[in-house]
Amino acid sequence: MIFAAILAGGIGSRMGGTDTPKQFLTLGNKPVIIHTIEKFVINEKIDKIIVLTPKNFINHTNHLIEEYILYKDDIIVIEGGRTRNDTLMNGIDYINEYYGIDEDSIILTHDSVRPFVTHRIIEDNIDAAKKYGACDTVIPATDTIVESINGKTIESIPVRDYYYQGQTPQSFNIKKLFNLINSLTEEESNILTDACKIFALKDEDVYLVEGELTNIKITYPYDLKLANTILEDIHD
Numbered sequence: 001m002i003f004a005a006i007l008a009g010g011i012g013s014r015m016g017g018t019d020t021p022k023q024f025l026t027l028g029n030k031p032v033i034i035h036t037i038e039k040f041v042i043n044e045k046i047d048k049i050i051v052l053t054p055k056n057f058i059n060h061t062n063h064l065i066e067e068y069i070l071y072k073d074d075i076i077v078i079e080g081g082r083t084r085n086d087t088l089m090n091g092i093d094y095i096n097e098y099y100g101i102d103e104d105s106i107i108l109t110h111d112s113v114r115p116f117v118t119h120r121i122i123e124d125n126i127d128a129a130k131k132y133g134a135c136d137t138v139i140p141a142t143d144t145i146v147e148s149i150n151g152k153t154i155e156s157i158p159v160r161d162y163y164y165q166g167q168t169p170q171s172f173n174i175k176k177l178f179n180l181i182n183s184l185t186e187e188e189s190n191i192l193t194d195a196c197k198i199f200a201l202k203d204e205d206v207y208l209v210e211g212e213l214t215n216i217k218i219t220y221p222y223d224l225k226l227a228n229t230i231l232e233d234i235h236d
Contacts (some may be wrong), residue, residue, distance in 0.1 A: 001047040007087050034226070035113060035116075038068075039119070043119065050078070050094060107129075109172075116214045124210070125137065126171065133176050134176070135170070135171050136165060137166070137215070140213045144160055167215050169219070172199075
């Protein structure tokens with residue numbers, strides 16, 4: 001089976017000026033999270049979509065799905081976790097409990113606040129996860145990368161040609177991901193920022209999938225303004 005996990009467990013503390021998590025803010029004429037879910041609903045290869053939200057937003061998310069999405073039978077809303085990786089693990093545990101984890105099933109993990117993911121990116125993730133077992137959506141870094149350990153002075157300026165900016169989806173063979181997560185030490189678990197780092201820590205290859213400049217993550221108020229501009233351009 002092919003699963004999509006929409007990671008909506010965050011509270012959006014960096015958005016500022018609102019108590020509503022950023023994934024539930026309005027973009028155009030509907031919530032950000034609905035735009036995102038719709039991109040996966042229309043892909044016929046995806047069997048189940050698991051949306052992971054804060055516990056107190058589960059009912060709200062279900063109501064939004066009921067209101068905006070026509071084909072919703074394959075969408076499940078469950079509680080996310082304290083961290084991004086806890087949220088991901090909740091999704092994997094749900095899959096394991098209700099569907100089982102076999103050798104061939106894959107999972108696409110996607111930020112709920114990246115509403116402009118394209119059909120091509122999703123298709124490329126499915127193909128790469130099937131073929132390689134793990135992939136990350138990236139775009140080449142356009143700005144100079146500066147390393148500073150102390151936050152005050154420059155340690156080094158790496159060659160930009162070798163660096164990429166990570167997006168999502170990040171997609172995996174579920175069994176391989178599950179086994180690697182369970183092999184992590186406590187120290188390794190504490191330094192994780194995303195699922196691809198699990199593979200990097202264990203010296204496992206992660207294939208690169210080409211992203212898009214418009215596949216932005218809505219984190220700050222400016223991002224929401226930019227997203228509305230992108231949406232207007234799409235509709236024109």
